[in-house]
Amino acid sequence: MTPRADLGSRIGAWLLADYGLTIDSLEPIVGGLDPEAAVWLAVDDLGRSWAVKWTRRDTRFGLLLAGALAQSAVVGVPEQLTSRQGHPWSDRRRGRLSVSAWVLGREAFETGLAPAEWEALGRLLRRVHEEPPPPVDAVGDGPAVRRGIRRAGARSTARLRRIDRLAAAAGTGEDDDPVVARLLRAWPGIRARIVALREEAGRLRRTRTPTARVSCHGDPHLGNVLVDDAGQPWLIDFDDAVTAPREVDLMLVELGVLFTMPVTDTDRRAFHSGYGAVVLDQDRILRFGSVRAVEDLLQAVEDLLTGHPSHLPVDLETLIDGVLSEEGLAGRVEARLDRI
Numbered sequence: 001m002t003p004r005a006d007l008g009s010r011i012g013a014w015l016l017a018d019y020g021l022t023i024d025s026l027e028p029i030v031g032g033l034d035p036e037a038a039v040w041l042a043v044d045d046l047g048r049s050w051a052v053k054w055t056r057r058d059t060r061f062g063l064l065l066a067g068a069l070a071q072s073a074v075v076g077v078p079e080q081l082t083s084r085q086g087h088p089w090s091d092r093r094r095g096r097l098s099v100s101a102w103v104l105g106r107e108a109f110e111t112g113l114a115p116a117e118w119e120a121l122g123r124l125l126r127r128v129h130e131e132p133p134p135p136v137d138a139v140g141d142g143p144a145v146r147r148g149i150r151r152a153g154a155r156s157t158a159r160l161r162r163i164d165r166l167a168a169a170a171g172t173g174e175d176d177d178p179v180v181a182r183l184l185r186a187w188p189g190i191r192a193r194i195v196a197l198r199e200e201a202g203r204l205r206r207t208r209t210p211t212a213r214v215s216c217h218g219d220p221h222l223g224n225v226l227v228d229d230a231g232q233p234w235l236i237d238f239d240d241a242v243t244a245p246r247e248v249d250l251m252l253v254e255l256g257v258l259f260t261m262p263v264t265d266t267d268r269r270a271f272h273s274g275y276g277a278v279v280l281d282q283d284r285i286l287r288f289g290s291v292r293a294v295e296d297l298l299q300a301v302e303d304l305l306t307g308h309p310s311h312l313p314v315d316l317e318t319l320i321d322g323v324l325s326e327e328g329l330a331g332r333v334e335a336r337l338d339r340i
Helices: 005-019 060-071 115-130 156-170 178-206 247-254 265-275 282-306 316-324 329-339
Strands: 023-029 037-044 049-055 090-092 095-101 214-216 225-227 233-235 242-244
Touching: 005 023, 005 037, 005 049, 005 090, 005 095, 060 095, 060 115, 115 214, 115 233, 115 247, 115 265, 156 178, 156 282, 178 282, 178 316, 178 329, 247 265, 247 282, 282 316, 282 329, 316 329
Parallel strands: none
Antiparallel strands: 023 037, 037 049, 049 095, 090 095, 214 242, 225 233
8 A cells, every 4th residue: 555645634634524533643554455545553642543544445344344343342353433424434535534443563474473373363263254244234325245255356357358468568578677578478377377277266166065154354364464462363454354155264374375474284273273163165265266366466467567566575576476386375276276
């Protein structure tokens, strides 16, 4: 997320009008993947710290789910403030402004989790899955409950065509950016792997069996986990929350999505010790992993070809190589599919 200079000067007035908060300081936070969002650390006149987020994405379902969990005193989900509009958001500038308690703690994707912390994360995610979907119909123009697993708006076929056009327009790349040149040379092979993963996801979808849908965080990897001084994990960023088979969330534990910090067997055992007994549908794990890998690769390739900057700890070329590596999500899915 990139701080929006055009919004920064307005945030204080909006927080006072919408949430009754008088802000003493406001610090923009750089990072994240969403180009349509901005985040600030706000400190009010009582010394309380708040995470303030503005986004154009429709995150209302996730805000309602996080708010319901926090109101139920679930430890590990930050408090969500209710605006004077009566919801855990306010409508501003064709987007939504939300406020949650700032969690003081270390970022799990930088340090990893100890076994006891993995176990606590398992307990927390189980509690999320047990929460009934919030009654979105109570909101006047309430959000539809998101049920699909795709996070990107455009379908992969359309995105592939768009990337093919970008690659063709870039030519050979011999005289341009060497990173782009390397990508153009590798693109036919990358494209073939993306298409194969997409086809496997389609095959697994056609053979799926009925299952229960639960409230899911949607993206509970370690990049969305903070750990406080007591060792309690906190789940943040419910933007991708969805009602879906629990494997949508558990895929990120079973396969892992951060190639720089693979989930080990020891990590999984600790997590499941906290999560409790569950029978996982391995076909769904592979299907959801395939969809996620395709989305991550398409986004990174398109961003690199269009010159979109990376706000991740790694550059886009490293991200693409990492997802495709043995420790990356695409590599792990392909290895499991080869064993079928």
